[in-house]
Structure formats: structure tokens, C-alpha cells
Amino acid sequence: MADPVLSIRNLSVDIPTRRGTVKPVEDVSYDIHPGEILGVVGESGAGKSMAGNAVIGLLNRPAHIAQGEIWLNGQRIDQLKGDAMRRLRGKEIGMIFQDPLTSLNPLLRIGDQLTETMLTHLRISPAEAERRAVAALDEVGIPGAAERLNSYPHEFSGGMRQRVVIALALCAEPSLVIADEPTTALDVSVQAQIIALLKRLCRERGTAVMLITHDMGVIAEAADRVAVMYAGRLAELGPVRTVLTHPSHPYTDGLMASTPLASRGQRRLRQIPGAMPRLDAIPEGCAFHPRCPFAADRCRAAPAPTVTDGQAACWFPIVQEKVS
Numbered sequence: 001m002a003d004p005v006l007s008i009r010n011l012s013v014d015i016p017t018r019r020g021t022v023k024p025v026e027d028v029s030y031d032i033h034p035g036e037i038l039g040v041v042g043e044s045g046a047g048k049s050m051a052g053n054a055v056i057g058l059l060n061r062p063a064h065i066a067q068g069e070i071w072l073n074g075q076r077i078d079q080l081k082g083d084a085m086r087r088l089r090g091k092e093i094g095m096i097f098q099d100p101l102t103s104l105n106p107l108l109r110i111g112d113q114l115t116e117t118m119l120t121h122l123r124i125s126p127a128e129a130e131r132r133a134v135a136a137l138d139e140v141g142i143p144g145a146a147e148r149l150n151s152y153p154h155e156f157s158g159g160m161r162q163r164v165v166i167a168l169a170l171c172a173e174p175s176l177v178i179a180d181e182p183t184t185a186l187d188v189s190v191q192a193q194i195i196a197l198l199k200r201l202c203r204e205r206g207t208a209v210m211l212i213t214h215d216m217g218v219i220a221e222a223a224d225r226v227a228v229m230y231a232g233r234l235a236e237l238g239p240v241r242t243v244l245t246h247p248s249h250p251y252t253d254g255l256m257a258s259t260p261l262a263s264r265g266q267r268r269l270r271q272i273p274g275a276m277p278r279l280d281a282i283p284e285g286c287a288f289h290p291r292c293p294f295a296a297d298r299c300r301a302a303p304a305p306t307v308t309d310g311q312a313a314c315w316f317p318i319v320q321e322k323v324s
């Protein structure tokens with residue numbers, strides 16, 4: 001297999017508070033390969049965005065990387081500062097957030113935003129940048145691309161605006177895209193189109209994608225592999241088909257049972273009892289044990305084992321028939 005584009009090793013994020021340090025991300029490791037979409041899924045507050053923001057150097061103080069390493073195309077990036085990190089964000093890492101307006105300058109025509117980004121990061125002429133801007137808008141499905149270069153962000157609908165953001169995120173030819181809840185703010189009717197677009201364009205370019213979402217439907221639709229997060233930790237990591245249809249971690253199993261996924265032929269939805277703990281009240285042992293139907297003494301006593309690819313952070317993983 002090709003070398004990973006992104007490699008996160010034993011990443012922990014700390015937030016010092018008056019009542020002690022909390023860990024929104026703890027000992028998380030995963031790789032993303034060229035052209036691969038890794039879905040990062042979990043309930044709100046699980047630490048998904050913190051992990052993504054750590055990669056792009058956008059943790060808000062006092063949150064900071066306390067431990068671990070982040071490698072991008074063989075270069076260690078977790079200690080990069082200021083300009084070096086900003087260059088990386090524009091050139092090597094494209095970003096798509098929930099609200100398209102966070103990525104777009106409201107005062108600039110979208111053509112100028114696209115050409116400026118390309119001229120900053122690519123060795124091309126202004127004329128070539130303009131030609132590529134039209135092609136980029138055309139490719140993301142903006143009708144009348146050449147004329148729309150002159151439009152401002154507010155002149156687009158939410159779905160069209162997120163298409164513009166995708167064009168902007170990809171225009172400097174990044175090797176990694178981090179998409180944090182890219183469809184959560186959009187009408188349900190356009191969500192699937194945006195996910196399909198992102199998936200197609202990144203596949204064609206061989207771009208690695210970290211797709212952060214709380215929505216199992218999005219994962220099922222787009223991801224090649226899944227990282228399931230719970231209370232800042234990785235609960236399970238593996239190929240999407242295996243994890244969704246034959247989960248090993250009781251939390252993943254519970255998530256699946258509470259999600260209406262047509263592809264799963266689901267009968268009745270079942271909610272996981274209780275709620276994810278606050279960061280300052282994470283229980284001893286396995287963080288999931290108070291909600292787990294299979295919890296035993298060992299789960300209350302010892303932290304769950306660390307996840308490696310294809311495994312669950314669980315003392316008693318659900319043993320399923322092998323997927324053929």
C-alpha cells in the first residue's frame with residue numbers, strides 16, 4: 001500500500017481548566033491513505049472536531065496538543081507554527097466546515113477568492129488561474145460558472161455555497177481535505193449531492209479525506225474506513241463495511257441500532273441508555289462501561305485496550321461471523 005498522506009500517532013489534546021485538566025482527545029491514532037475517505041464518527045462532544053483542528057493547527061487556547069505526533073506526507077507537522085502552518089493549510093490541506101461562510105470572505109467575489117488561493121500556492125499565471133477557477137466552479141456543478149465568478153458568497157444558496165467551498169478547498173491541489181460536518185447545516189435534500197460530489201472529486205484526484213460527522217448515514221454513503229470516537233477516545237477503527245454491519249465495539253453496535261439505515265434492513269430503533277460523560281466525569285476503566293450491556297469487572301477496573309486498525313477498544317469485543 002502507498003504511504004499514508006496523514007498519520008496521527010497517539011494524539012492527546014489537553015484543556016487545562018480551573019478544576020484540572022480535561023482530555024477531549026486521548027491517545028488517538030489513525031492513518032489516511034491517498035484517495036481514501038476516513039469517516040470520523042461519534043456523538044456530539046466526542047472530540048471529533050478537536051482531533052481535526054489539532055491536525056490543522058487550529059486548536060483554540062487553552063486547548064493544546066499534549067502528546068503524540070502528526071505526520072503529513074512524511075513531514076512532522078504538529079510543532080509547526082504561524083506562517084508554516086498557514087501555508088500548509090492553504091496548500092497541502094483543504095478545509096470544509098459546517099458553515100460555508102466560515103471559509104468564504106463575504107466581501108470578495110468568489111472568482112477572486114479562487115484565483116487568489118491558486119496564485120498564492122501554485123506557480124501559474126493570472127490568466128491560467130482564471131481559466132482554472134471557471135473549470136473548478138463548473139466541476140462542482142455551479143451553473144453558468146464563467147459569469148458566477150463575479151458573484152459574492154451571499155448570492156448563492158447554502159448548497160451552492162458549499163459547492164463553492166469544495167472548489168476552493170481543492171483548487172490548490174491539496175493532498176488532504178478535512179471536512180468537518182460539511183452537510184450538517186444543509187437541507188436534507190442537498191446533503192447527499194454534496195457528499196457524492198466531495199467523494200467523486202477526491203477519488204479522481206487521489207485526495208485523502210478526513211470526513212468528520214455525527215451522521216452514520218453520511219459514513220455509510222462516503223467512507224472507506226471509519227474511526228468511531230467516544231469520550232475523546234477511539235472506540236473502533238476499521239473498514240466501513242465491517243464496522244457498520246459487524247461492529248465489534250458495543251458502542252458502535254449501539255450507534256448502529258439507533259440509526260435508521262436502509263442498507264441495514266433495520267427493524268426497530270434502539271437507543272443506547274444514558275449519555276456520553278462530560279470530560280470532567282469520565283469514569284474509571286473503560287469510558288463506555290456504565291452504558292455497556294456487557295460490562296464486567298475488568299471493564300470497570302482497567303482502561304480499554306488501545307485500538308489498532310480493524311479492532312475495537314474493548315475487553316470483550318462482540319464476536320461476529322466474518323464478513324465474506
Ligand SMILES: Nc1ncnc2c1ncn2[C@@H]1O[C@H](COP(=O)(O)OP(=O)(O)O)[C@@H](O)[C@H]1O
Nearest residue numbers: 015024043044045046047048049050051062279
Ligand atoms: N474550552 C473548553 N474547556 C473545556 N472543554 C471544552 C472546551 N472546548 C471544548 N470542550 C469540550 O471538548 C469536547 C470535544 O469537543 P468537539 O471536538 O467539538 O466534539 P465533536 O466535534 O465530536 O462534537 C466537548 O466535550 C467539549 O465540551
Ligand SMILES: [Mg+2]
Nearest residue numbers: 048049050180
Ligand atoms: Mg464537531
